[in-house]
Amino acid sequence: MKILRPIYLVISLFVLSFHISLAQNIKIQGEIRDSLSGIPYPAIKFGDMLATGNAKGQFTAFVPAGKQLTVKVTATGYKTYQTTLPALTADTTINWQIESLTQALGEVVISATRKPESPKNIVSTVSIVSKKKLDNEIAVNPDLTSILANEVPGFAPTAQSGSNVGQNLRGRPMLVMIDGVSQSSPLRNAEVDLRSIDPSVLQQIEVVKGATAIYGNGAAGGLVNYVTLVPDTATKFAGKTDVYLNGSMVKVRNSVGGRISQMFYGKVGKFDYVASGVAEETGEYKDAKGDLVGPNYSLGETNTYNAFAKLGYQPAPNQRIQVVYNYYSSLQNSNFTLVNGNLATGQKATGVLGKPLGIPTGAAYNNNLHLSYKVDSLFGHTSLNADAYYEKRKDVFYVSLGRFNGGDGQSLANNEKKGVRLFLQTPFLTQPALNANLSYGIDLLRDKTSQPLVDGRVWVPTMDMTNLAPFAQADFTIIRDLIFKTGFRYERVNIDVDDYRTLRITNASGATVTPAFDVKGGTLKYNTGLFNAGFKYNRFALFSPYVSFSQGFSVMDIGLALRDAKVNSIDKINTDAVKVNNYEAGFESRYQNLTFSASAYESTSKLGIEVVYDPTTAMFNTARSPEKIYGFELAANYRFSNLLNVNGSYSYTEGKRDVNQNGKYDDPQDAYLNGRRISAPKITGGVTYSPTQVLDVTLNYTGIGNRNRFEKNTTGIYNGNEGAVKAYNLFNLVAGYKVNKSTRLSLGIENLFNEDYFPARAQWFMQPGFYSKGRGRAFNFGVSVRY
Template sequence: MKKIILIVTVFLLNLLRVHAQNVKVEGYVKDKKSEIPYVTVSLLGQKVQTDSRGYYSLYIKSNVPFKIDINAVGYKTFTQHILSVKNDTTINVALEALSNTLDDVVISTSRKPEDIRNVTTSVSIVNKKKLEKEMAINPDLSAILANQVPGFAPTAQTGNNVGQNLRGRPMLVMIDGVSQSSPLRNAEVDLRSIDPSVLERIEVVKGATAIYGNGAAGGLVNYITMVPDTGARFAGKTQINLNGSLVKVKNAEGGRINQMFYGKLGKFDYVVSGMYEQTGEYKDAKGDVVGPNYSLGETDSYNAFAKFGYAPAKNQRIQLTYNTYSSLQNSNFTLVNGNLATGQKATGVLGKPLGIPTGVDYNHNLNLSYKIDSTFLNSSLNVDVYYETRKDVFYVSLGRFDGGDGQSLAKNDKKGARLFLETPILNLDFLKARIAYGADFMKDKTAQPLVDGRVWVPTMDMTNIAPFAQADFNILRKLVFKTGLRYENVNIAVDDYRTLRTTGANNSTITPSFDVTGGNLKYSTYLFNAGLRYNQFNVFSPFVSFSQGFSVMDIGLALRDAKVNSIDKINTDAVKVNNYEAGFESRIAGLTFSASGYISTSKLGIEVVYDPATGLFNTARNPEKIYGFELAADYRLLDELGLSASYSYTEGKRDIDKNGKFNDDGDLYLNGRRISAPKVTASVSYSPLKVLDLTLNYTGINSRNRFEKNSNGVYNGNEGAVKAYHLFSFAGIYQVKKNTKLSLGVDNIFNQDYFPARAQWFMQPGFYSKGRGTAVNFGISVSY
């Protein structure tokens, strides 16, 4: 018995001694702003990855010298020698960003944070610094995206984004992954869904994507909202701007105020923000009022935003986000149509406009998410539930409906849930593999009634269920291979309805009013994607990809223009896009250069064409082929001097005879609503002092002329020739004190007198307006 007690005692003492030799080392890896996810930490032969919040932990022997190494793309390598540790120890590391790096982490390509150099498709990121500079000039998101993103069509400087697409196809606009778009009735107003002051960055994924499915045939724009960038319990920022025309100041003055509070209270963090803006009259280069149809002049906008986060444990986070946005034009002018034949611009005269104010009446977003890292099988889990509702008001159509006027609304109401899991399946030195999987569920109700209650587009009730799986392989840390599959299952219910009689000259009937039998429209398809990228050399990092996109066509447009008495007789077939892309990125000293070429094909497209006989726009359904290329360069000439430039070219055609060829005599080019003119951008940033940042921007829209004039000597709608124009803008930001900044922005510095691209190709008298002349924006912000 004594021997047994002795043996047990010796065993326990040895067990305690062995356990005592192991201590826990843990901490967070951060940069100046926030934690860095998925960074490799090496220590005594062990390698671990930080989780989505930058946290790592591992066990080592006590009283042993060791070296900790951290390597992250876009940051200087961190190395620290430590003599030894006796007890559990926390080692927090702050990495220093390299001076010549693009934004290194992107979420929208695969729904999880990943290194942008592991992405196998074209991505553009408008980071916080770029947003700050652009907002110093003009806070309009449609203008910011047009200036900053290659392949993005030029802005029309109006409250809607008709014709402003990605690579010639419709895009999906999201806020933190929640769709603001509806493929059921593409009202083309979704870019202006939130105020940029609450954004951390904007991620733009170009080309068809199978990751997000329905509606993302041309790519996606994801507005990523901010999180607190301080450990303080309470912090805030107040910003005030004054803006207006420099051509003719009278009645052009406007202002903007933004108040924000944020901080961290133990396991809680919060951001609360409110913005109100009122613009004055928009004046063109001659000092005349810009035509008031959808003009951003005389517009009242507000945005309220709140985000609350709670971390019950180091690997968990619960987050609730709410945002509401409104932007309505309250103009004192009535429209004076332009003259397409003589080139006379549209403008306005004092008077009460017809109808109710146009623009975004409201857009409410509510999103609840739960994230957990390192759960079963080291998986991560992300669950979201959301609700979004919006109402947009359009201009009055004169004499169109039953011989009278009509003003329509777009109403959209959606709710949904997303389940996303990611599991590592291999973690070898030469091969790492992860699989992401889950499902999307969404209910979307969309309708387009008239303000007076008449039904123009009946309520369309869509149920969309889409399971998906995506696999990522990293071979020898140099070769990245991604592939995935998504299944779209869509059901759209439409009740019986009655079309509206539309009229032309002398109250003549163009389309009669008649009953249409409703029913269910069903779609199901698989979407496949695959991509490869080779990162052996910084000087040449090539990629190739194939991805399929899917979108139900603009169902509402087809239903309101019905020529038959049952929806099962209307051509409502969905659009499935095949996108092929190849490109490369080069990083040499202070230069980053990227190039990509793409081809996008679909057996069926949606082209909105103008019928000069009726004055109405109809849809044409033909096979389509779109192709183009993009070039972009950033060069850090000196620490205080940076240069950047880009060039975008897109072209597209319709196969009218459907023989698989696009160069026959009868085949047609896609019009300006789909294909934008070539675009050139450039900027010079100079910081002669650490407290002073000066930027000069250039945006050039080149010419495009693909169609002939009609018998009246003018181009048909959507087919107008675009004449080149060149715009320069300036942003200066001066940090007066540690917590105080002054900003000065000047738009259209040289007061260029021009028609924006959309006014030229749209060829509609009411939208034939000049662009805004020289305008100034002065701001002051105080942080505390």
Template sequence: MRPKLSSLLTICSLLILSSIANSQVLKLRGLIKDSLSAVPYATIQVNQQKTSGDAKGHFEIFVPASEVLRIKASATGYETLTLTLSPLLKDTVVTLMLKRSDLALAEVIISASRKFESPKNVVSSVSIVSKKKLETEIAVNPDLTSILANQVPGFAPSAQSGSNVGQNLRGRPMLVMIDGVSQSSPLRNAEVDLRSIDPSVLQQIEVVKGATAIYGNGAAGGLVNYVTLVPDTAKTFGGKTDIFLNSSLVKLRNSAGGRISQMFYGKVNKFDYVVSGVAEQTGEYKDAKGDVVGPNYSLGETDTYNAFAKIGFEPTKNQRLQLVYNYYSSLQNSNFTLVNGNLATGQKATGVLGKPLGIPTRAKYNHNVHLSYKVDSLFLKTSLTTDVYYEKREDVFYVSLGRFDGGDGQSLAHNDKKGIRLFLQTPLVKTNTIHANLSYGIDVLKDKTSQPLVDGRVWVPTMDMTNLAPFAQADVTLVRDLVLKTGFRFERVNIDVDDYRTLRITNATGATVTPSFDVTGGALKYNTGLFNAGLKYNRHELFSPYVSFSQGFSVMDIGLALRDAKVNSIDKINTDAVKVNNYEAGFGSRYKGLNFSASAYRSTSKLGIEVVYDPATALFNTNRSPEKIYGFELAASYLLNRELTIAGSYSYTEGKRDVNSNGKYNDPEDTYLNGRRISAPKITGSIAYAPLQVIDITLNYTGVVSRDRFVKNSTGIYNGNEGAVKAYNLFNLIAGLRVNKSTRISLGVENLFNEDYFPARSQWFMQPGFYSKGRGRAVNFGISVKY
């Protein structure tokens, strides 16, 4: 009995010791670095456990002694490192070397073809405003019209206003979208669509210049797509809180404002989510002299709110269902009434204390609901994406004094949009030398738009558009480097217009300019095919050239023509659509730390639309004639070393009207396109300096070059939209300090050198109520906490 008992005890002891050994945990410590120095706040995952490095790149984590270790280390701006270690026998110290990623190659864009692809495979000019750039710009000013003007070559300068009148792409109208859902209405382009969402909920902004077959009506000049946040699915629950305080540095009184943003995100089983809320209130905007900036559409004294939610569900690895909701509102609640400027003497518009006329202006509300379903590996490895969306918005405009029936009037723009989109992609060929894919689908859109006055009178009648558009795009890559893309889209548009009665419009003296009369409505029909083709050669990074041709289509601003009708039936009004031929050639070049790109473009249309000022009636009317627009863009960035990066761009655009429609643009009666369409040349630059891992400093520059194309009228001033633009130069400074891995403090100074200037739109618009100066030196202090 005893020997047997002894043997049994021995076996049990060995089993217990083995169990203890197998359950032992050991400490894995390490340093994350690159070829130059430590990498702070990297993420390290060992099997199912995750931790973060500190400011000096050190980390530690406890691991089982008996397991093979699969380690993954990642950090922003670096390639992810993956390696496997044998089971540890004791506490161990390791050094993990990360390799800096090529940020330009790491970028992806979806707007050009509705699928993720590298910008190097896009056969047109593309600009991406990354999340990092957005965060830098928000630290100074979260206004999207300014962010786009500062970051995108070819984008017209900002007016620092709730309206983006005159801000277009290369002189043509653009389609503004949120995740591919249009925020613009070609029926009545209210030119307020750029401010449709808060930049804090964006992953990036994609700007594609020139038309594509993938997107149609309204994208004659290109598109701006606000791509919303992708949730961080590494956590079950995470969040971020941003608090900003801002003020004028010229005159503090009543200029203080604040902004708070709260976000939560994560993943639970097969669900992922992002929810966010933003509230912002600005104080009085002061110019360089400390005076109140003219209140017409000013962003001063404005209350802005944004609510955002994105919920995703992945029942299997090849399926995803996603629901997105976004609400945006930005209303100006000013304590000032307008004091007009004087165009002849150069006296700026400003404000005096008093209750403004009418109701608060700007985006009263903008609701977006977007449901999408994606499934991969259907028949022939085809992927399918289905989108269903709904958008409803109302925008409020300023009060026009004494214009409508001899009295005041304030208008609203109503837009109600719903649609469905089917998008399929099928791989056709995949060999060592040829890759070919076919993308195809159909867009169905219902857009109902009107522009009544606040008191209920009809100014622009209800326009109900049905747009049906099948499309197809082929992508072929030959010998791995030659990219060929070609596509076709067919637009079928039907617009029903109600019968309506025009409003009697008067001039400043009360005399009738246009009488009130009945106009018979009806149906407007448009059918047109659009073609695009492009070729790009990517063999050599030093020189990657491309050429492209694309056709764009836009139902012209019918609402503007209808409200200014001079005849009694819409079939007698010139409501022909605008079809544009875009030609572009350019190249990209990469050499070590230098990136350089250049593009030249030309666009023509047999029938364009330009808003021109009639000094006899003091009204803006539309002009329909052939148009030609041309220009070029240059952009470069250079990584001098790990600490210092410099970048810059230059944009030039010119345009003319063939007034006598003889195919020539140099006749005496032919004219330049005005400032509302063609912006002054623009220069941008930046210097980013990070002397330490936890400190970064950025100096941004935006310069507008002089432009003078028209002659003054008999009163000694320029006509509306034709004013000369005088040059000005703006510098913004942004400094950031990372206190620890979760907390960052930022300081932004707008108009660093307190430039005293009129924004470009104030100069060319030539309207006394909008002849306002730009904002003077202002500060924005913020703190961001992640958890």
């Protein structure tokens, strides 16, 4: 990092006793370096204290002997660094690192360790989708499943759908959260949780990859945390209005839709607030040929609403009370009935005018209420974060033809959560060569989930889960360069299920697959400990390596097992939980304007859950076998100048299951994990050019590679979830023009070169109703006004 101007350093030494003469002083000396680049910073003068410095960042100071004292290091453009020195009795050499305000205030991650932390101190792979990136993506398409697929390496490609089936993280289920509050349920994974909030009210998205013991149940593959907005002004009242017009550029007719977002925010005394409302209506989605995209779960003809409010109160400088409410709804109101595709001939699914069966599909509602209290400097400089939350959502699925008792049926996913969490952090070592903090607390969750049919019949009975989990995490910083983290979490889970009666399930020809019968309920109990540990070495900006081990835990998709029961008591059903061991190694590298990162991982579990297709019954069933998933990710960013920036990434994941359970994965009986779990390789890239202060242009690229791991069946097509994925390439363009200080225009073009393709999920899912083409070239024109 090149020094563009002199940095003025002042080291202020606050001495606890003022009665020691200069004859008793001892000398401390050392260097001051940038914490990220490792480059020493010069000091012109240290003021009128007993300290001097030189242009190489080296300093000499004199301090009283035998007394503990506090040292503050301050520099223009840098975060104040403060530490407590023990009573020194001899001359000492100490090196300090300071953190730039850009780094300190920019990318700060909360999700990985449940406290604000710089990414460079995290011993796992974390991806951050910043506010700026979010705004650019919204200018093209505000769908969060697309945003995450475009911006996060290792994240499976989007299906451009209201469902995120198959869109997992490194081949395993993830926990989706809003400000740390779970939107997912491991009891019945409805795979619709990514669309839980509108991106316009987000400050950033944090994606922690790999199993995590910090959050426990449901985070076997990692987590996605939607961090909501905080006011960015000190004025009492400010606002922002966004208006967008969007539609197809291939065939405009009936494709035009609109979106309006209104936000107010500000600070009044000790209070701060954000209030936002979003309404969006999309037109018909058209593919590259101008034909209607198949309406099954399509985001075309969808009405979306989001209401958000956040109120904060700071009764004292070290305290904050905050309440957040968010309402989200996104339902498809299509004017078309589905025309199935033909898997054998490659004919795409589409639709014809007519009223669809059932009620509108999508997120009927998702309500979140979250109250939190934070306080710093309790006993022993301990900080406390206590919160309570309530979440209730209902999602509507498509109509299954002829599946239930030989007739049609449409199911709902009902989920209700109540929880409290207590998180504390206490520093217990503050030595120059060793700093340590202990984080500890407890999580309590009550989750009630069910999957009835719209007509009132019970498909999955109510599952009532109580989850109690104490945890502790210790963080050590050794000689300022070596980071060591280790922690433990204990999961205690009880799930109560009442007696219920299964539905008679029939296949496409009306034959009975499983008869209706009574199942005796009971209580399922799970108790397990989860461990994590990791190292990272930050001495050199050119090479900062890390290694980590973490365990994840999730009760399997209990609802899926209960609805497909073949026995008359739940204690006879295989409902064993999934415990994951995740191993990861990687490094980060920064050289001048280049940043580069690489990571490799392996994830194993003695028991997994794979949804496999049974061609004899035309039904999907679950397979429970040991699993191994492995892969790697590469990411780079290079800033040529303030005008031009480029970035790119590559991610590869593979997985197999040990079918014969002999500890090997290369036997003929063993099988690859299917497309629902393992995505095809993905390449992303982006170029941002800002020729003037009022104009910027970004071109983003997402490429999906080939994956073909299975043989066709006797009918000449692939089984469900096993279809071959053929590569495709998508480019999105967004241009922004700042009309004046308060007004900005934007133009986003999705699928710039009008690629004619089937999304990856349409290819591997191999279901005629979901064999739809991707959206063709589309525009999104927006006006944003701040005041």
